[in-house]
Amino acid sequence: MFHKEKSIQIKNSASALYNNLSVLRIAPRRLTYFTVVHANVVNMVSASWDGLNYSHRQLQSKEPNVATSTSLIMQAAFCVLPSRELLVVTSQKGIQMYESDGSIMVYWHALDTPETPTAQAVFARGIAAVSENYVCVGVSSGAILVFDVPSKGSNITLSEVLEEHKESITDIAAECSGSQVLLAVANLVTVDDGGSLCVWKSGEEFQLLNKIAGLDISCSSVKLWKGTVVAGYGSGQIRIYEAVTGILQSEINAHARWIYSLDIAPFSGLLLSAAEDSFVRVWHLSVTPETNSVEVAHLHNECVTDTQICGAKFCDGDGYAFAVTGYDLSEIIRYTQT
Amino acid sequence: MSSRTLPLLFINLGGEMLYILDQRLRAQNIPADKAKKVMNDIITTMFNKKFLEELFKPQELYSKKALRTVFDRLAHASIMRLNQASMDKLYDLMTMAFKYQVLLCPRPKDILLVSFNHMDAIKDFVKDTPSILRCSDFQLIRQTLLIFFQDMHIRVSIFLKDKVQNSNGRFGLPTSGPVPHGTQVPGLIRIFSCTGEEKTRLQFNNGGNYTSAIREGSFEIFGDRVTKLGTNMYSVSRPVETHMSGTSKSSAQHTKVNTAPNPLAKEELNMLARLMGGLEVQKAGSSDTAFRVNLFATDEEEEEALITRPDELSYGIINIQATKDQQVSAELTKIMGEFTDSGHQSPSSSSKGDDLLAMMDDL
Numbered sequence: 069m070f071h072k073e074k075s076i077q078i079k080n081s082a083s084a085l086y087n088n089l090s091v092l093r094i095a096p097r098r099l100t101y102f103t104v105v106h107a108n109v110v111n112m113v114s115a116s117w118d119g120l121n122y123s124h125r126q127l128q129s130k131e132p133n134v135a136t137s138t139s140l141i142m143q144a145a146f147c148v149l150p151s152r153e154l155l156v157v158t159s160q161k162g163i164q165m166y167e168s169d170g171s172i173m174v175y176w177h178a179l180d181t182p183e184t185p186t187a188q189a190v191f192a193r194g195i196a197a198v199s200e201n202y203v204c205v206g207v208s209s210g211a212i213l214v215f216d217v218p219s220k221g222s223n224i225t226l227s228e229v230l231e232e233h234k235e236s237i238t239d240i241a242a243e244c245s246g247s248q249v250l251l252a253v254a255n256l257v258t259v260d261d262g263g264s265l266c267v268w269k270s271g272e273e274f275q276l277l278n279k280i281a282g283l284d285i286s287c288s289s290v291k292l293w294k295g296t297v298v299a300g301y302g303s304g305q306i307r308i309y310e311a312v313t314g315i316l317q318s319e320i321n322a323h324a325r326w327i328y329s330l331d332i333a334p335f336s337g338l339l340l341s342a343a344e345d346s347f348v349r350v351w352h353l354s355v356t357p358e359t360n361s362v363e364v365a366h367l368h369n370e371c372v373t374d375t376q377i378c379g380a381k382f383c384d385g386d387g388y389a390f391a392v393t394g395y396d397l398s399e400i401i402r403y404t405q406t
Numbered sequence: 407m408s409s410r411t412l413p414l415l416f417i418n419l420g421g422e423m424l425y426i427l428d429q430r431l432r433a434q435n436i437p438a439d440k441a442k443k444v445m446n447d448i449i450t451t452m453f454n455k456k457f458l459e460e461l462f463k464p465q466e467l468y469s470k471k472a473l474r475t476v477f478d479r480l481a482h483a484s485i486m487r488l489n490q491a492s493m494d495k496l497y498d499l500m501t502m503a504f505k506y507q508v509l510l511c512p513r514p515k516d517i518l519l520v521s522f523n524h525m526d527a528i529k530d531f532v533k534d535t536p537s538i539l540r541c542s543d544f545q546l547i548r549q550t551l552l553i554f555f556q557d558m559h560i561r562v563s564i565f566l567k568d569k570v571q572n573s574n575g576r577f578g579l580p581t582s583g584p585v586p587h588g589t590q591v592p593g594l595i596r597i598f599s600c601t602g603e604e605k606t607r608l609q610f611n612n613g614g615n616y617t618s619a620i621r622e623g624s625f626e627i628f629g630d631r632v633t634k635l636g637t638n639m640y641s642v643s644r645p646v647e648t649h650m651s652g653t654s655k656s657s658a659q660h661t662k663v664n665t666a667p668n669p670l671a672k673e674e675l676n677m678l679a680r681l682m683g684g685l686e687v688q689k690a691g692s693s694d695t696a697f698r699v700n701l702f703a704t705d706e707e708e709e710e711a712l713i714t715r716p717d718e719l720s721y722g723i724i725n726i727q728a729t730k731d732q733q734v735s736a737e738l739t740k741i742m743g744e745f746t747d748s749g750h751q752s753p754s755s756s757s758k759g760d761d762l763l764a765m766m767d768d769l
Binding site: 080081083084085104107140160163189191209220235236261262282286287302303304305310313315316317318319320321322323324325327343345347360361363364365366369371374376395396 | 407408409417424452508512514528540541542545546548549550552553557559572576577578579582584585588589590591593594595596597598599600602608611613614616641
């Protein structure tokens with residue numbers, strides 16, 4: 069179903085972090101950007117579609133003042149809003165927002181870091197663009213920071229802080245089906261280290277629509293598509309819930325180790341899951357909102373030998389191609405449909 | 407990243423160090439009483455109350471350089487002496503072994519079981535055990551450790567022989583065997599109706615050869631840990647070699663963190679000085695009791711290893727003179743005083759760290 073393509077070499081190896089790959093397709097320029105985090109550096113590669121041109125850039129985590137320790141980056145992700153695209157980088161010290169090519173930093177938000185380290189780690193993790201103008205970022209305390217992003221310029225402001233989660237945020241996802249009907253209802257899901265899921269509706273004041281309690285198994289990656297939450301857990305399970313009601317629709321014993329990344333191709337319903345067990349699996353998801361039912365079919369496995377996978381993303385909305393990163397690997401492995 | 411990683415890193419690396427030293431002491435036929443004294447001295451130093459108190463404070467991980475310096479001191483906390491090449495090799499073996507154990511832990515909290523395996527072997531206990539951390543805390547610790555060990559691909563002969571490590575230095579991750587406790591064997595899709603009843607059951611091929619989870623290891627002070635990770639893999643009859651050649655390619659992709667001027671340096675040095683103030687060092691004078699341990703089969707091999715070690719794999723140890731010795735501390739204070747008075751060093755702040763750094767550059 070899929071075959072391996074030529075890999076893209078990156079300057080550093082990928083670190084063992086959840087969702088450690090972000091992809092941005094720039095159709096007008098026939099380019100795709102990839103970002104992979106290595107300790108305190110974000111490796112960016114710009115790949116031309118004809119496979120002939122690759123250019124690299126590295127972004128460092130911001131050190132607010134030299135006397136403090138190096139800040140490790142937890143996640144880097146592209147945020148696509150109707151008017152602009154940003155690259156958001158979250159670290160132990162705060163949140164940096166760049167123009168999508170990584171050329172200019174447009175915003176910096178510092179986290180409250182204590183003078184001396186405490187037992188509770190401090191960092192930001194979990195990034196998603198939602199609705200017309202919001203970027204949401206999670207924090208280790210469980211808070212979600214909602215930033216209001218203007219259509220251009222650097223006048224980004226902190227609009228709201230959502231305090232519902234009690235554990236560190238692991239991932240955030242916005243409704244990606246493009247359906248205006250669904251976007252009017254629930255358009256954001258946030259998950260944490262205890263496995264709790266919160267479903268929200270964005271707005272000047274975000275509304276909590278539903279909270280699904282966790283079973284103390286960390287939820288490391290989540291997606292929201294056609295009103296359906298798809299969540300990956302440390303136990304290797306994928307669970308599918310109806311967002312608004314919280315009803316469990318499906319449970320898949322998907323992987324033998326901790327899941328690190330999930331992705332959905334919104335036009336085709338293809339689902340990608342990747343874990344520490346070296347496997348990337350492709351599934352097909354279909355959702356019938358009228359009957360509140362889902363169907364899941366397993367389509368394909370790829371084993372990246374001797375590699376704990378930390379990032380897997382589709383490169384396009386149909387799921388024609390996907391890319392994978394692994395701990396200690398200095399390449400982005402690509403697969404396309406045969 | 408996790409600020410609770412350092413004690414685990416230290417205890418596990420210390421455990422591996424003791425396994426290796428024990429093997430070398432026996433291989434070199436060091437008299438039993440001397441060997442026992444060496445092991446006792448090192449263990450006592452490792453579990454020194456003041457040292458542990460410092461260690462267990464929530465803090466960021468030390469840099470590779472700083473940690474290597476701590477272990478250098480620890481290895482010399484007895485009458486045993488190690489040459490540079492042997493110390494390098496010892497450290498290579500310790501770090502690769504623990505990297506392997508962290509990577510292969512089926513569940514993040516199994517890192518605790520690995521630590522218990524090490525501690526069982528050391529047969530000593532930490533009095534103030536940390537509060538039990540949650541599963542997700544362990545994953546953060548594990549991720550922090552994996553960042554620390556990133557890009558290390560030194561090949562260890564015992565790993566290569568056991569097929570645990572490939573010839574390119576990467577560890578084998580089997581897609582067979584029991585799944586971790588708390589995980590189901592992959593292969594089942596269940597679909598539920600809105601009332602919660604199971605509607606459909608589908609099977610899929612998981613591409614591996616997994617079996618159900620076996621019993622969980624014990625997290626009590628005493629107990630069957632079940633996992634073999636963290637148990638002693640050395641014996642006198644199995645000499646352990648490390649291989650540098652072929653690893654330089656991957657090392658070249660190492661971030662240039664070590665060579666750039668490190669703003670963290672003075673903070674680390676302060677921490678190190680505090681930590682080492684609690685580490686007593688045997689005077690390297692008494693030649694009748696002191697002896698040297700060689701990590702290699704012959705002295706010639708050891709010399710050869712030092713010369714041929716690739717630059718990018720050198721650990722760059724810092725020599726700190728911070729001892730409890732009264733006379734030396736008085737000297738130190740006097741020298742530091744001279745520095746601030748004459749404004750000898752760089753125009754930056756006159757903090758203690760800067761003085762220490764400047765002093766070392768002049769040494």
